[in-house]
Amino acid sequence: MRPSADDLAAAVAAGVIDRGAADRLRAFLTRDEEAPSPLDAADREDVRFVRGFHDVFMSFGLAAVLIGFRLAVMAVVPESAHAAAFALGAGGIWALAEIFARRQRLVLPSIVLALGFVTYAVTAAAFALGAFADAPGGATFFAVAGVGLAAAVAFRLRFRLPFSSLLIAGGVIGLGLAALETVAPGSVEAHWDGLLLGLGLAVFAVAMRYDLKDPSRTTLAADHAFWLHLLAAPMIVHALLSFAVAEPSAPTGPEAGLVVAIMLALALVALAIDRRALLMSGLIYFGAAIGVLVAQTDIDPGAIFALTLVLLGGFVVTLGAGWRPARRLVLAALPARARAVLPPVRPGFQGQS
Template sequence: MYSESDLEGAVAAGVIPQSAADAFRQHIAAMRVAPAVDEESFRLLTGFNDIFVAIAIALLLTSIGWLGGWVKTGLGGFGVAVAAWALAEYFTRVRRMALPSIILLLAFAGGVAATMVGTLVDINPDWSDQTNALIATGIAVVTGGATWLHWKRFMVPITVAVGAASGVAALVALYVAVTHVGEEGIFPLVLLGGIGTFALAMWWDGSDLTRTTRRSDVAFWLHLAAAPMIAHSVFHMLGVFQGQIGVAQALIVMALYLVFAFIALAIDRRALLVSSLAYVLYALSMLFRQAGAVELSMAFTAFVIGSALLTLSAFWHPMRRAVIGTLGKLGNRLPPVQMPVAA
């Protein structure tokens, strides 16, 4: 199986002309009765060997972290970060394996953060809450800087999303340190961070509207990072999952999900729909319960939402065409509803 990145690389290397690559994309789109952009492709697996190598990497890094942590708390994270970088020199730069590269990036970022956390725990495990918040700010900033260095070296698409998440975490931790707010007070800032990450994702998407380069993969992971920040913050502030919700609250949740569906169709990304799915399932089940279907509320909910999502998937292209049609000139800045014809 060949990905868009492989096709792009073949064109760059002169193996096939750009016109042949465009014709191939149009052929696949015609077979699927949908433009290639609507598939929202991203590279995760090139073959079963990716899974095999990923399992081996996970076992090796786990053992390094375990053994290092046994010697000294911060040493485990340091060993994982160093080993992840070293392994990426081969599996990412040379072999260009997708899933192992993602795991190695996450392990590197986690190892950098764990090194600092473990070292500070060794120094003093009982810092004050304000000090912990300031420490968390510093850890998030350093982790973000480390991911930037990783990006400059390996350019794994998920790296930008990890860096963006680190930036949001740093801002939230700094806000907590300055204002001393509790958990409830951070959600407006998390929402703003999610919107900022979403805007960054749209910037990357806007630079590759036909989704034929690595920039589209970067945008995919940014959308995947932004969606839970937005959805969780909005629904948490509405009080969902904080007790029994009423009919009005449930209807608001359903209405917001429809808004998210409109946005998802417009930008041709499904992350918002997936991230808010748990909330709409809960809200709809509450509606069925209050209508009297107590024992079968979850069954009815799963049936309704499952049918709706399958319908949305089957008619994604015509529904998206209708949504783009309502946006006027703004639609020209979004992924096309039809692939351009090759020369």
Template sequence: MYSESDIDGAVAAGAISPDAAMALRRYVATAQAAPAVDEEHFRLLTGFNDIFVSIALVLLLTAVGQIGFQITHALGGAFVAAASWPLALYFTARRRMALPSILLLLSFVGGVAGALAGGIETAFPHIDERAGALAVSAVGIVAAGAAWLHWRRFMVPITVAAGAAATVAVAIGLLMAVIPDVKQGVWPLLLIGGLGVFALAMRWDMSDVRRETRRSDVAFWLHLAAAPMIAHPIFQMLGVFNGEIGGGTAALVLILYVLFGALALAVDRRALLVSSLVYVLYALYSLIRSAGAIELGAAFTALVIGSALLTLSAFWQPMRRSIVGALSQPLRLRLPPVQQPA
């Protein structure tokens, strides 16, 4: 399977003309009876060889990390980062393999962060809470810098999301270091960070509303990073998993999920629905159990939610057309198009 960024790269390399690329997109959209933007393409696998190489990379990097870790904790991460960069020069820059590129990005950024964290742990084994928060911020800054360096060289779409997540960790860590009592409000802080990442994702999305370039792939991963930062704090603050929830809380969870669905339809991204799915499943399960269906509560919950999600998928286009049609004209122009292909 080829992603939009692959087609865009082929056009840039002169392999196909822009008109041929547009004709290909129109053909695929017509064959699927849906606009290409609604398919939310992203490249994860270019073939089974991606899985084969990824398994080998995991084995190799795990072994390298363990060898370094036996010497000192910092060397474990340093060895992983040092091995990931030359591997990325081949598998990412030269072979352009999707899944191995993602793994090598994560191993490089994680290795750099792990090396610094291991060094701090070795140098300051009895670090206090405030200094620990500053150390977390320092690790986050270095991780964000590593992600930026990797992006400048390899431009793997998930890199921007990794850097954004590291930046949120830095901000929260600095606040906890400056104001120790702020740790009591970590969920609202994480929610604010998630909203910031979501805004960044929308900026990338709005720069390519037809989703024909690498920017769409970057936006996809940003949405995937922002969704749990938004959904998890909201439902945690509602106390969804703090024992049995009442009917009012369960109903509020369902209402929030409907609102998330409307937002997902408007921006044509499904990540928020997936991230909050476990909470709505638990809320509906609690409602069904409170109604007396104890033995079949799980089955009824799966039946209702599964049917609802399949219906949403089948009627995504007309439902999205209704949602977007209710928005103002300037806002509609900044969202992916809803019209059917000719």
């Protein structure tokens, strides 16, 4: 873990090192940031949650413990004590987070613990309030969603984990849907696609607000935006395709062309904002549409799946390799005011465009 400027200042204040040594160490640690490298030059979407395989190793162990505890509670503990057991488990997760999230600052294990804490808190509330009964009311789901949102907010305030933004947004969405269902039972199911699109666009707007605060992607605002984009993208993509196609995963011939057009439009948006989540969320639907279009040719049926994978993979690789020049073309078509607030196209390698 690289020491921050605050860490170095604290070390000087404590007499661990002198100021001259601290200045030399700071210069050494930032030497690569002062001169751009090929990796830094490329447009990229950094995902800062793994610093080494130790993080993956610890995350696997924590996930195994949390899943095992849940299974043990469901199998051994009487149902009347499930709420207390999961509340106790949530307390244990918080204690672990004090070690791994607050003290050691291991991001991936902290994500596992955040998911576990919110899940355990919601499960405890669900058992305590009777959400698993035969006919729970909308008010019950509203209360359970409120507990989930409160748990996510508490984790965010204590541990400052950017991933908590996704959990908070999910909690707000759950609370809103539960409130709507309480006031107008059946309305969520009746208007699901419209609600999904509206909520997805709302999360996308919050994500863009974070992105516009930090176009250079150098602060935690970019991390908050990343997780919010990851939540918003599948909601937007699924809702759009549900409006356009009767069965998005199995479109007809004309519908397949519409799916391709929608995905290309989303690709332009992804290029403009320099976020790949929109594209990743629609790749399954895009692949299904390509398969339908390929099937309308005279190609042998046995080769359709292989050709679909080749075309889909080729599209992803081509766009990924040409992301920078493609972004340059898209941004050039936008008004100057939009270009000024969006992430810039970083210079390429010497000899590249």
